[in-house]
Amino acid sequence: MTSIQYNLDLEVTEVEAAKTVDFGSYDHIIVAFSGGKDSLACLLHLFDLGVNREKIELWHHDIDGREGSTLMDWPVTRDYCRKVAQAFNLPIYFSWKQGGFEREMTRDGTATAPTMFETPDGLQSRGGQGKPGTRLKFPQVAADLKVRWCSAYLKIDVGSVALRNQDRFNGKRTLFVTGERAQESTSRARYKVFEPHRTHGNKRHVDHYRPVHGWSEEQVWEIIRDYRVAAHPAYALGWGRLSCACCIFGDDNQWASHRVVLPDAHADVVKYENSFGTTIHRQKTITERADSGTPYEMDPALIELARSEIYDLPIIVDTWALPSGAYGPASGPT
Ligand code: SF4
DSSP, X not given: OOOOOXXXXXXXXXXHHXXXXXXXXXXXXXXXXXXXXHHHHHHHHHHHTTOOGGGEEEEEEOTTTTTTOOSSSXXXXXXXXXXHHHHTTOOEXXXXXTTHHHHHHTOEEEOOOOEEXXXXXXXXXXXXXXXXXXXXSOOOSSSOTTTSHHHIXXXXXXXXXXXXXXXXXXXXXXXXXXXXXXXXXXXXXXXXXXXXXXXXSSSOEEEEEOTTTTOOHHHHHHHHHHTTBOOOHHHHHTOSSOSOTTOTTOOHHHHHHHHHHOHHHHHHHHHHHHHHTOOSSSSSOHHHHHHHSOOOOOOHHHHHHHHOSOOOSOSBOSSOOOOTTTTSOOOSOO
């Protein structure tokens, strides 16, 4: 098993939680799986802990939704996630807000869109009748989820709607696993390793477990290497963190690289910055930022793979190599 560092400031350390979490007592174990290294490490760590794989399911939130927007996500992410699930013989369920990030950002006196979520019994939809509201600007680059609305509206709320609205979780015990790490930011350092999930209540028991909260990035790559899992191609392109390809937290080099890899999405951001009169960064335009950066040295074949909606390489590889983005600047949500 990978060694684990203690963070003694936490109420429950990773080691204490892993010892005290009675995995056998749960009916369902949901791993929130972005396709990034930290959620992958969570999954592999559950395997290390001997958790019954028949209880595990992966959940992935499509940030762009499924209605045609291609502004934010890596095109290959969805299929990469699907192939990881297949490689470990696990079910994967996708969920999203209709119209994704783009529809939410362009709300103009309208309600937030309904949430769509896959279930074992098919696709379902809930919500979308809230109060009218107007955004017409990008989320703010901030830790506060009230102004950095993308994480709240397109990930956290979507997952909660999917959990609250499936009878199969009622009267059951569910463990909801996410991969935030303390090392990522001071705000994430304050997260608890183990706590009641926001959907916990009289109807259903749901615990939230962050098994890699105290892990270093070295530990994360170590477990991925041990299982010889190919990381998402964004890491080999030079990204230090898998988030949206167009993550609002991008640094100058990331924006310069984004302009090369996904020029159409990049041009759409320029268009929105012009039409909103407010940039992502608030002070600089995305063009000024990309002009100040240097694109990563990127393999053209990997660029094609990242642009593709099909991930056609093996997930479990014979020879594992640390991707060039590992240990690089981790520009991503705080
Ligand atoms: S990855 Fe970045 S842009 Fe995407 S939802 Fe998270 S904070 Fe927002």
